[in-house]
Amino acid sequence: MAKKILPLLDRILVEKIVAPKKSVGGVLLPESASASKVNSGKVIATGPGGRAKDGTPIPMTVKEGDTVLLPEFGGTEVKIGEKELFIYRNDDVLGILVE
Template sequence: MARRLLPSLNRILVEKIVAPAKTNSGILLPEKAAQLNAAKVVAVGPGAHGKNGDTIPVTFKEGDTVLLPEYGGTQVKLGEKEFHLYRDEDILGTLHD
């Protein structure tokens, strides 16, 4: 049975982007150089509630490529895949080509 996680409130579920371990010409990259703090947004919550009761929507949408902080988030494993949950305000920005 496949599971799907729908984040609550202003949380965002992301799947980290794994950098290649070697270049196109076959040069092996050190592990530190291969680390990216980028992830693809898989799911977003409906948003947080403001002081007056209004819903404040999440800044990001599914499919966005985002920049993550070096530390933080909650690791979640669904099946064989590993995901991370972050709050909307913890995401540093959106990456564009």
């Protein structure tokens, strides 16, 4: 059983951010509110980047620790222990969320 995944080329490993089941005040949220689509995640690891057709390196646009906006569908699910992680291509990321 693998303990760590290192993405290759222009791929990133993301842990999706789960919507809270309680509000800040401690009120339980209904299933329909907390089961909303998860479209953001935290970057756990990145590959070294891709290569253009002429061989020049293409750097990654995200880095470890970034919170990113993800497409509604896509990604490859990977399970490491109890964690559900997803692998996306760098091009699939829609944006970086900044606080």
